[in-house]
Amino acid sequence: MKIEYKTPNPLIRGVHKTEDAYTFTMEVSYDDLSKDCGVVLYKKGTSEECIRIPFDKGVTCGRILSVSCEIDNGYDYDYNFYIDDKIITDEYAKAINGREKWGEKSTFTSAPLDVYGKDKKDFEYLLKKPRIKLNDNVIYKLHVRGFTKSTTAKVKNRGTYSGIVQKIPYLKELGINMVELMPAYDFFENAEDRDEKLSPISIGTDIINYWGYCNAFYYAPKASFAGKSGVDAINEFKNMVNELHKEDIEVCLEFMFLNKSAEYILKCLRYWVMTYGIDAIHLTGIADDTLDIICEDALLGDTKVFAMNMKNNCNGYEQPLLRRFASYNDGFLKGARHFLKGDEDQVSSMCYNVRNNPNGMANINYLSGTGQLTLFDTVSYDRKHNEANGENNNDGAANDFSWNCGVEGPTKKRKVLELRKKQIKNAFAMLLLSQGVPVIFSGDECANTQNGNNNPYCQDNEISYIKWTRNSFEKEIFEYTKKLISFRKCHAITHMESEMKNMDYLSKGYPDMSFHGSRAWYLDSGYFNRHFSFMLCGEYADEVEDIFVAFNMHWEEQSFDVPSPRSGMVWKKYLDTNINTIDTFIIDDVVERSIKVTPRTVVILVAVKDDSKKLTKKRKSK
Numbered sequence: 001m002k003i004e005y006k007t008p009n010p011l012i013r014g015v016h017k018t019e020d021a022y023t024f025t026m027e028v029s030y031d032d033l034s035k036d037c038g039v040v041l042y043k044k045g046t047s048e049e050c051i052r053i054p055f056d057k058g059v060t061c062g063r064i065l066s067v068s069c070e071i072d073n074g075y076d077y078d079y080n081f082y083i084d085d086k087i088i089t090d091e092y093a094k095a096i097n098g099r100e101k102w103g104e105k106s107t108f109t110s111a112p113l114d115v116y117g118k119d120k121k122d123f124e125y126l127l128k129k130p131r132i133k134l135n136d137n138v139i140y141k142l143h144v145r146g147f148t149k150s151t152t153a154k155v156k157n158r159g160t161y162s163g164i165v166q167k168i169p170y171l172k173e174l175g176i177n178m179v180e181l182m183p184a185y186d187f188f189e190n191a192e193d194r195d196e197k198l199s200p201i202s203i204g205t206d207i208i209n210y211w212g213y214c215n216a217f218y219y220a221p222k223a224s225f226a227g228k229s230g231v232d233a234i235n236e237f238k239n240m241v242n243e244l245h246k247e248d249i250e251v252c253l254e255f256m257f258l259n260k261s262a263e264y265i266l267k268c269l270r271y272w273v274m275t276y277g278i279d280a281i282h283l284t285g286i287a288d289d290t291l292d293i294i295c296e297d298a299l300l301g302d303t304k305v306f307a308m309n310m311k312n313n314c315n316g317y318e319q320p321l322l323r324r325f326a327s328y329n330d331g332f333l334k335g336a337r338h339f340l341k342g343d344e345d346q347v348s349s350m351c352y353n354v355r356n357n358p359n360g361m362a363n364i365n366y367l368s369g370t371g372q373l374t375l376f377d378t379v380s381y382d383r384k385h386n387e388a389n390g391e392n393n394n395d396g397a398a399n400d401f402s403w404n405c406g407v408e409g410p411t412k413k414r415k416v417l418e419l420r421k422k423q424i425k426n427a428f429a430m431l432l433l434s435q436g437v438p439v440i441f442s443g444d445e446c447a448n449t450q451n452g453n454n455n456p457y458c459q460d461n462e463i464s465y466i467k468w469t470r471n472s473f474e475k476e477i478f479e480y481t482k483k484l485i486s487f488r489k490c491h492a493i494t495h496m497e498s499e500m501k502n503m504d505y506l507s508k509g510y511p512d513m514s515f516h517g518s519r520a521w522y523l524d525s526g527y528f529n530r531h532f533s534f535m536l537c538g539e540y541a542d543e544v545e546d547i548f549v550a551f552n553m554h555w556e557e558q559s560f561d562v563p564s565p566r567s568g569m570v571w572k573k574y575l576d577t578n579i580n581t582i583d584t585f586i587i588d589d590v591v592e593r594s595i596k597v598t599p600r601t602v603v604i605l606v607a608v609k610d611d612s613k614k615l616t617k618k619r620k621s622k
Contacts, residue, residue, distance in 0.1 A: 003051070003069050008058045010066035013267070014092025014219075015079065015113065022113065023068040026055070026081050026090070030063060035084050037065055042078045045097070047108045050077065075114040091264075094271075095220050095234055096186050102145065102159075102224035103208055103460065106193050111220075115234055123242040129279055130248045132177050134304060134323050134362050134437060135495045138485055139252065140171060141180040141369060142442035143211070143464065144225045152468040160225050161233075161240040168247055174445060174478075175485035179244060180252040180282060182370065183212030184237070186220040207390075210460045211370055213256045213284065218268050221276075241277050252280035252304070262290040270299050280304035282328060295325060310361055323497070326362035326437060333366055336430045337378060337401035339530075340423060342553045342600070347525040347532050350430070350551070351515050354534060357435035357499045365436035367427050368444055371397060373454045375444040378402040379423040381409060385452030388459060396455030409452060421447075421473060422600060425480055425577040426553070429602040432488045433549055435495060442466055445481040446474045487574075487604075492541040509566060510537040510546070520561040530554040531597070535563055538607075546607035552597040561594045565607045575604035 006021040016023045024039045038054040058067030071077065078097055081088045089096070093111035148155050148163030155166040164179070171179065188195075189209045212222075226233035241251050253272060257265050265286075272278050281303060283291065291307055294300060306328040335353045339346040356363050368375045373384070382404045386396045405419045424447060431438045442448070443466045450456055456464045470478065488494050493512075500513035516533045517524035523532060533550040548571065552558045565571050571591040578601040597603050 003053065003071075005057050006068040006070065008066040008068035010059060010061050010064045014090050014094070015111070017074065017114065020070060021068045022071050022074055023066060024053070024055075024058075024079070024081075025064060025066040028063055028065060028083065032083050033060070033063065033065075037083050038081070039067065040080050040082050040087065041071075041113070042080070042110055044076050044078055044112075046078075047110070052082065071113070075112070075116075077113045078110040079113050080110050089217070091217065092219055092267075093217055094275075096217050096223055099186055099223045100226075103189060105190055123238045123277075128245060129277060130177070130245060130250050131279075131302075132248070132250055133497065134326065135357070135435075135497050136489075137178045137250070137437050138176055138432075138488070139178045139180050139364075139437065139439040140174070140176040140442060141182065141254075141366075141439050142466075143182045144184050144222070145210075145460070146464045147442055147466055150462065150465040150467055153466070154468065161221075161236045162226075165240050165243045168243060168249070171249060172247055174440075174482050175489060176440075177248060178250040178252055178280065180254060180280070180439065182254050183216070183256065184222055184225060184253060185212075185216050185218045185255070186222045187212035187214050187216035189214075207458045208460045209457065210464060211457045213370075213457075215258045218255070218257065218260070218264075219271055238276055245277065250279035250304075251277075252282055252306070253278050254282040254284060256284040257286070262287075262293050265290055266293055266297060269294060269303075270297070273300060273303050278303075280306065282306040284308070306364055323360075323362055325360075326364050327358075328364040330366075330369075330372075332356070332363070332431075332434070332436060333368070333372065334401060336365075336367060336427065339551075339553055340378075340427055340430070341401065341403035342530050342555065343401075344530075345527045346553075347523070347529050351523070351525070351532060351534070353436075354430075354434045355500055355502075355513060357496065359499050363436040364439055365431055365434055366439035366441060367431050368441045369439070370457075371455060373400045373402055373452065374441065374448055374450050375424055375427055376420070376447040376449050377452050377454075378427070379405055379420045380449070381452040383408075383452075384454045385409070386455050388451075388453060388463065389455060389457075396453075400454055417473065419600070421476065422577050424477055426551075426600065426602050428481055428484055429549070429575070429577065429604070430551070432484045433494055433604075435500065437495075438488075440481070446470055446478045484575075491536075491538070491543065491545065491547060493536040493538050493543055493547060496541065504537075506540065508537055508539040510535065510539075510563070512537055512540040514563070516560070516563070518559055518561065520563045531558045531560075533560050544609070548605040548607070550595065550597050550603045550605075552599065552601050552603075555599045557596055557598055559594055559596050562591055562605065568610055569607040570610040571605045571607050573603065574606045575602070577602045 008023045010025050013025050038052055040052050041050045042048055043050055055065035055067050089109045090111050094115045095112050096109055098106050098109040145159040149159035155163045195215050221233040221237040223233045226236040244251055269281055286307055295305055304324045306326045308329045310325055310327040332353050335349045339350040381402055384396050386393045389395055406416045450463050453463055502511050502513055504511045514535045515523040531552040531554055536547040538545045550560045562571055573589040573591055578598045591605055
């Protein structure tokens with residue numbers, strides 16, 4: 001192979017292709033500067049070396065080594081870096097060879113020199129993003145493999161990006177407009193590949209890291225989630241984003257960087273946004289100073305950024321007119337679970353959770369996720385059951401704030417099952433009627449169980465896979481969740497762009513949001529109280545209808561006074577979670593001055609125009 005060297009540009013790490021050359025750039029330690037460092041080229045798809053290109057044919061800037069040269073038919077080669085006799089796969093590689101099979105030990109990895117090969121595919125919708133307002137998002141968090149890996153999924157290529165594409169009609173039916181993917185870059189699920197100093201596993205070396213919160217090739221889509229080569233993973237991931245965008249569904253990718261510099265992290269995020277067109281980033285375990293750099297970056301200026309340690313006030317960051325930052329923490333989960341099971345002194349906390357929607361940033365609300373019981377398990381187990389993980393049930397969170405409704409685990413007792421069903425409905429009402437941005441953890445919408453395991457990080461099996469065959473219980477939960485999402489979408493007052501003031505600051509006759517107890521306009525947040533209600537004035541969202549929501553998490557019936565409706569309006573019952581049918585909505589009972597709410601029940605009233613008065617007037621005129 002004849003090599004003609006060019007003047008390199010060391011600013012772009014990894015490999016960079018221009019019209020006449022390939023530039024290779026690598027960062028090394030000071031100790032390695034004196035060693036023989038360079039690039040090794042292989043025949044495509046093999047470990048057969050073709051040539052070694054030393055970095056001393058290029059330039060050295062600080063600890064950055066760079067070399068540039070002409071290579072004919074670059075798509076016929078793979079590459080790695082070398083330092084003396086040590087072979088190193090490029091941490092900036094855009095695709096990885098040798099990791100196509102999930103769970104299989106990597107004996108040899110390399111990166112394709114030209115990730116597109118001879119045929120570059122264009123995806124027109126990658127840059128035509130849906131651009132949905134953050135407060136309008138309903139997010140669905142899933143694991144790429146677990147979402148469709150079960151045989152019950154009935155899709156081709158189970159457990160892949162294309163499996164998600166085949167389930168887009170399901171996501172659309174549910175009402176989802178953003179999909180959040182747990183780590184989908186090429187993480188090291190096998191202990192043999194992982195750096196145990198960065199991502200240790202406390203027991204046996206053969207444990208699979210199913211979730212992917214470990215070290216990885218962060219630039220490359222996970223090849224085994226495509227089932228083919230690393231380059232095919234690029235096209236399959238792009239196609240997934242493309243198809244989701246066509247259906248006005250945004251894509252969020254969760255990242256957990258281990259031992260990476262702020263510079264590396266920022267460049268990686270830019271690459272995913274610019275190459276794959278992802279709409280949002282969820283950063284787990286990110287340092288405050290690095291988060292500041294990401295939030296202030298101009299190239300990410302229209303990308304939504306979620307993090308646990310997001311600042312309470314993001315006004316210091318440059319933002320578009322629409323909010324794009326959100327705090328992603330378990331505050332809502334803890335408060336909602338405490339209130340759901342009827343703990344004392346939770347009314348004030350739950351009122352805060354319902355209203356929490358800061359002006360400077362949004363708040364992400366969720367009821368379950370990685371590291372917690374599923375929603376169904378939250379109402380089915382008093383304690384975790386992680387025995388299958390092999391750590392004597394010592395791993396995972398010690399307290400899930402759960403209640404089994406009378407029996408631990410599976411049961412055939414009808415009363416227990418009916419109570420569990422109602423509690424799930426109550427929980428979804430708390431999530432979807434609160435002002436924050438809701439996240440539904442994959443499977444919760446159909447009462448998915450993990451058998452009480454709140455930490456299935458190593459469970460690559462039916463414990464973690466979503467089951468797609470549904471019994472009547474699960475179908476009812478799905479239909480309920482779907483209709484409640486639709487209700488939220490149809491009423492902008494349930495998810496405003498800015499924080500509610502609890503005041504009638506526009507002289508509409510009612511506050512934008514108001515809280516009540518047994519008596520209208522008087523919230524009783526006493527230690528032993530387990531019920532409250534709130535009212536939303538629709539005119540603050542230019543809507544005709546007002547909404548009244550009553551939560552009673554007490555084991556006894558409670559009475560609620562209802563604020564007088566506006567002139568020409570009447571309160572009608574829209575939802576009662578105590579009604580045990582799939583069609584729990586549009587009950588249409590007229591409510592006068594008060595309602596009685598049965599134990600552990602949520603009721604929604606909607607103020608609509610009083611058509612009965614129109615009918616009376618017509619009869620009188622006749």
